Amino acid sequence: MSKPIVATASLAGCFGCHMSLLDIDDRILQLIDLVEFHKSPVDDIKKFTKMCDVGIIEGGCCNSENVENLRDFRKNCKILVALGECAIMGGLPAMRNDIPVKECLEEAYLGSPTIDPKDPKIIPNDDDIPMILDRVYPLHEIVKIDYFLPGCPPRADLIWEALLTLATGKELNIPYEVFKFD
């Protein structure tokens, strides 16, 4: 069997989940033997050029670009994994979900104390800037997600176990100490 192809991305996340992936330490060498990385910040491949077996996504969706990215992953990956709290339930960015978008934008761009009073007060609206969603969405509220790995970030050992399972088909082993929501 050829090596499974893995793609990863961070949407509305902090890259902490990716950092945690790197936290598997020297097992990363084993991982390179086990899987081939495709589109991912790990190898800086920017575009899908082939079908991938597994897509791993950290972060939820807070803007239109996140949504497009996520849909792109769904199209190009057989299995999608939501990695970490933000992907699973919006996480910290979702703390804005109870605040009207108008208030958020005004606070950020018009009323914030860090705004230079000399600058024109506008809410950025260039067509190239992604559009903000009404709230932050967990991934599975937008596309089908096959697996979820909780944690903020998910512990490196949990990620490792999950990758092993996905790459080798062995049964998923979850030690209690690594299954956490924080």
Place this chain on the structure above:
Amino acid sequence: MGNIAEVVSKAVESYQKDPTRLLDVIRDVQDALGQVSDEAIVQIGHLMNLSKVDVEGVVTFYHFFSKSPVGKYTVYLNNSAVAVMMGRGAIAKAFEKEVGCSFGSLSEDGKIGLYDTSCIGMNDQEPAAIINGVVFTNLTEKRVKELVTGMKAGRNVSDMVKDLGDGNNQSELVKSMVKNNIRQRGSVLFAPYESGSALRKAVAGTPEDVINEIKNAELRGRGGAGFPTGMKWDFCRRAQGERHYVVCNADEGEPGTFKDRVILTEIPEMLFEGMAVAGYAVGAAEGILYLRAEYMYLKKFLEKVLDDLRKKNILGKNAGGKTGFDFDVKIQMGAGAYICGEESALIQSAEGKRGEPRNRPPFPVQRGYGGYPTTVNNVETLCAVSRIMVEGGKWFASMGTVQSRGMKLLSVSGDCDKPGIYEVEWGITLEQLLKTVGGSGAQAVVIGGPSGTIVGKEAFGKKVCYQELGTGGSVIVISKKRNLLEIVHNFMEFFIEESCGWCVPCRAGNVIITNKLEKIMAGNGTKTDLAELESWCKIVKGMSRCGLGQTSPNPIATTIANFRSLYEEKLKKVEYETGFDLLKSVQESCKVANRKPKIEGH
């Protein structure tokens, strides 16, 4: 409007600071001030030595109490499924247009408030509303205009009632336009009855004799659950306690039921006498009629009936002429909460608390009102008791079917020619019933109200009785022209509104399954969604604490079982669908940023 401190202290004093009368205190304040403000709540707490949060908990639990002002005139328009079927939508619009505010709010001048309310027990004469306690039925747009004009002109609400209803609705103390619509009289409830005859018979024997007679009649409770009345009384009688209580459940909140209202209007003597018989049987000296707030318009009349019965010595000291048997009845008003029909929630409410059911055991017959053994019985049950005393248990048991003896009052409404009250023998088939009420050709029948079952044509041959199609009395006929899923949705909104909120599966679960139903109704459901909906109904039913949550998914569960194709037609033939709409979700931010949403390829 009086001064808050004055009003509160007067209200508190008139109930001697008795915490069990908290609902009455709050009602007096609400009536006098048009609201129960934070300030009033704090003062009630101080004067009654209760913590503010407990008083506020009660104020915010009941639909007819409000912390914010609800106007000099407060319109509560029924939003139950049958009201909607009978044209509530247009009536609501007419009110909104005439008053100038939308439902759930107060007019600009603060004079008129418009609010929705759950079924008010007038399903046979919808659309209907309660304005300052006065019931207006069969509303038309024209009538709404008149009413609003009247309110704007400051008219007295009761003066705006034009034609009075039939029977005792015309009594000086009722003067209501409500109609009884008794379509079929049977031999138990609506046959001639001589006041005093039941109690005379009862007290001639021992309490055990009475209980045995009820057992022989195989009478089962008419409130819905169908518990054997004789057995309940037996438990209650045997339960240890300094005192015992008889409580009559006149909360009648199940949408589509209105038979208790007609009993209360036409044969209250028979009911109160039944309570006295129950009191004699279980050893109680006090009875409480827990009357739903929607039936406030009957209160004065019922008080008068009680007075007359006292004069006739059917109530009071040595009731029924039996030395040593003292029994009297008081009326406790509810304040708008369907859950208070559940017997233990009713007791909590009658004790002046939030109407949250209790954990059982202990059951009310062990520890009920005030902690004393209490039998809670439905209005109709207690009337049947009176008849059984006169005619005998054997006579009663000779009617009906094996496990459902005697006759039953049905409240029939919806798409039929003759909505109203039917006294039938248990065991009548739905088909026969539909024919009698002029509802043949129905698409579906809701039997037992939202918490009961929704059945289709295949089941019309079934009998109305506990073994086949049990009911507390509500029968709603639904013609082919109706969208059944919308009716199901209306029922689910009812349960969400009326859940007491105590336990998780009912409080959160009903919202969750209703959202799922909405997803399917919007055309965004898949096969998986339908399967999930089905299994989530089981979770809510299986894990909820009381009868409300244990039955609230029934509208969905029984229509999935009996009308599956209605759901399947709506499903998308895709594997996964979230219903997420990118364009919609960026609308707001684009508007704020003053840009045009640009969505390519979606």
Place this chain on the structure above:
Amino acid sequence: MSELTFFIDNKECKAKKGQTITEAARDNGVYIPTLCDYPGIRPAGTCRICTVKVNGRNMAGCTTPVEEGMIVENKTAELEDMRKAIIEMLFVEGNHMCPTCEKSGNCDLQALGYRYTMMVPRFPYLWPSREIDASMPKIVIDKNRCIQCLRCVRGITTADGKHIFGTLHRGDKTRISADPELVAAMTDEQAQKAMDICPVGAILKREVGFKVPMGKRKYDSAPIGSDIEK
């Protein structure tokens, strides 16, 4: 004191008269998950996680007294799945941002999520709008995290028995609230007790926080209930 014999999943158990099913189970080394229950206060039966089958009927173990010869089913696949569903309902009903919560690691709800390996709730998040009440001198109430277990209502009262906490509204709008006067008069001790009694991070004592480091918290290394199952 008289002893009763009853059975949980075919295991013969002993109970003292008056004991509830969950209490007796605990004494017999059987774990029935609980959440709203708390030692020393009257059981309320709000969460329903302790639901067991008694003679074929679903009953809350925390409010049902043991009776002689009772047959209790506890760890069936059906019940375990329904319990997990309740935990998931609580996670979607409020706004539970564990990474931001001071109670994380010591939270009973989270611990149940761990025990039942909740990867993601099966239900869609409800994103309710709930307030954080920081108006009180000794404590903060974050209603986003409140699971309405009523532990605080039942367990924290004034010397003369008045409720300091209570519930407002009904149905899905039910919210916990504190009596402004009584809560202002709370002692430090009471505030600490309130924080401890709250199973989640809804009641927090002011001015202390994140005292116990990760790895040392209550549920960091062993699942909830493992002290009972031996």
